Amino acid sequence: MRYNASTMSPIISINQISKTYHQKRSPEVTALKDVSLSIPEGAFFGLIGPNGAGKSTLIKVLTGLCIPDTGSVSVGGNDVIKDYQAARQMIGVSLQEHAFDPYLLVEEELYITGGYYGKSKEYLKMKVPDLLEQFNLSDKKRTFTDKLSGGMKRRLAITKALIHDPKIIILDEPTAGLDVALRHELWEILESLNKTGITILLTTHYLEEVEHLCDEIAIINKGSIIYQGKNKKKGLTENSELEQLFMEMVDQHESDTI
Numbered sequence: 001m002r003y004n005a006s007t008m009s010p011i012i013s014i015n016q017i018s019k020t021y022h023q024k025r026s027p028e029v030t031a032l033k034d035v036s037l038s039i040p041e042g043a044f045f046g047l048i049g050p051n052g053a054g055k056s057t058l059i060k061v062l063t064g065l066c067i068p069d070t071g072s073v074s075v076g077g078n079d080v081i082k083d084y085q086a087a088r089q090m091i092g093v094s095l096q097e098h099a100f101d102p103y104l105l106v107e108e109e110l111y112i113t114g115g116y117y118g119k120s121k122e123y124l125k126m127k128v129p130d131l132l133e134q135f136n137l138s139d140k141k142r143t144f145t146d147k148l149s150g151g152m153k154r155r156l157a158i159t160k161a162l163i164h165d166p167k168i169i170i171l172d173e174p175t176a177g178l179d180v181a182l183r184h185e186l187w188e189i190l191e192s193l194n195k196t197g198i199t200i201l202l203t204t205h206y207l208e209e210v211e212h213l214c215d216e217i218a219i220i221n222k223g224s225i226i227y228q229g230k231n232k233k234k235g236l237t238e239n240s241e242l243e244q245l246f247m248e249m250v251d252q253h254e255s256d257t258i
């Protein structure tokens, strides 16, 4: 389904999530403070914030990998803790610290990931070559994952996220460290996936990235959402309004809390 903010109901609802990490030998860290967000079906949603803002923690919470202290998350109406299996089937995720098994070939990595999602051999025999073709990795299928270039690893990470035909893909800083050409290649891949109706949530600290790609944007700083709104400038990368807004909001928030 294509994104249309006025008619779409949320496919992800994040309700008042808080999370504090308690550690034995260092002070506790509150990574998320009362975070609520609503992500419409079909949206291309950007979560932007500086390092340490809480982006990865939020992604782990909404993929069921981290249990929040308070609050709830539902994905397609399924609670990510109580209805973990159903919620998980709807989401394909690529974490920031994505790692592949260096002893696996590219195609084995995909077969094994598909197996985690309970996909049959018959399904995977169709799906794996299709995805490898789509992401220009067919000639690497018998290559060990640690022999791929950086750009190929990013493409493989997205391929893995799509193996079980999820309705939502969540990507934690997918373009961090990529050069401009690879970043643009990835942008095109993500835009074409979004056009097929897949809801995309990505985190980044590149402002021009959300300005170019996203329908809706939220800014997170020190564990709190400090802005959420539509991106009227989608596709107009020259504009730096968002950059100004970001700096203003982050400064204002800091002076609030000091």
Ligand SMILES: Nc1ncnc2c1ncn2[C@@H]1O[C@H](COP(=O)(O)OP(=O)(O)O)[C@@H](O)[C@H]1O
Pocket: 021, 022, 023, 029, 030, 031, 049, 050, 051, 052, 053, 054, 055, 056, 057, 058
């Ligand atoms: N497993 C963890 N244990 C303790 N502190 C953590 C852990 N993961 C993240 N943090 C802390 O929580 C805060 C938010 O981190 P994170 O969610 O990774 O932010 P971001 O992805 O925006 O950089 C940071 O202060 C970070 O150091």
Ligand SMILES: [Mg+2]
Pocket: 055, 056, 057, 096, 172, 173
């Ligand atoms: Mg992170």
